[in-house]
Amino acid sequence: MPILRSSPPSPFGRKAKIAAAVLGLSDRITVELTDTTDPNDSIRQQNPLGKIPALVLDDGKVLFDSSVIVDYLDHLAGGGKILPEGEARYDVLRLQALADGIMDAALLQVYEVRFRPEDRRHPEWLAYQADKVARGLTSLEADPPATATPDRTPNVGQIAVACMLGYLDLRFDGAWRADHPELVGWLKAFEAAVPAYEATRPPI
CATH class of the missing domain: 1.20.1050.10 (Glutathione S-transferase Yfyf (Class Pi); Chain A, domain 2)
Incomplete structure (x- = not known):
């Protein structure tokens, strides 16, 4: 199951969580609390920028930032849901x-x-x-x-x-x-x- 690295105050993490919810994907993603100020937090290995949100996929690939993550979630839900097609x-x-x-x-x-x-x-x-x-x-x-x-x-x-x-x-x-x-x-x-x-x- 993909893991969304985030923290509650993050507006970018919130964007990803709301996107997952409206796409019906919340039960297919685990949200994991992240401390970007902690040098021992694995976020710095998962995202070289040390920023959230980051989405760790089942194959170990990590997607960041929030605009990439929501695009991926839309694709996962079939496409054209929160990101329309065309102009x-x-x-x-x-x-x-x-x-x-x-x-x-x-x-x-x-x-x-x-x-x-x-x-x-x-x-x-x-x-x-x-x-x-x-x-x-x-x-x-x-x-x-x-x-x-x-x-x-x-x-x-x-x-x-x-x-x-x-x-x-x-x-x-x-x-x-x-x-x-x-x-x-x-x-x-x-x-x-x-x-x-x-x-x-x-x-x-």
């Missing part, structure tokens, strides 16, 4: 790239504070990353993804946006919500339509 595929991939980029910028802000002592932090670097997040959210607020519905499998772009907003709730106290009412309503609809979102909610 529509690129709209979904673009949405995923935007959400993933916002998550990357948010993570970099968290890491700057977590791993640098206060006197060595770079306010300009933090502002640079925060501006990426702000621009991304403004773009999504002006043109939100299609609303998720219970009768239709969400695409990977929608899943990525939901995980990104969830991460901003977790690490930035939901400050994004005040200026983005369209996205607040969008996420509420996603939560109602996709039970896996609540099931994968990280502990506070």
Whole structure:
């Protein structure tokens, strides 16, 4: 059985877990807790970058990062489920790239504070990353993804946006919500339509 190396707070790991759930694959994957800061954790051998998520296949091959993993999961489920075929595929991939980029910028802000002592932090670097997040959210607020519905499998772009907003709730106290009412309503609809979102909610 494939093993998904991840940790509950990871928005990228959450994306893979939600993808597996909506594709009906959760019972075919084992989720294994991972500590990327521990030099003795085997993640550094499984993924030379030492990053999560990583999917260890039955033959020992390891897939990373999350965009590769969700593509593989879609293939495993028969294809065309969360990644559409044809030209529509690129709209979904673009949405995923935007959400993933916002998550990357948010993570970099968290890491700057977590791993640098206060006197060595770079306010300009933090502002640079925060501006990426702000621009991304403004773009999504002006043109939100299609609303998720219970009768239709969400695409990977929608899943990525939901995980990104969830991460901003977790690490930035939901400050994004005040200026983005369209996205607040969008996420509420996603939560109602996709039970896996609540099931994968990280502990506070």
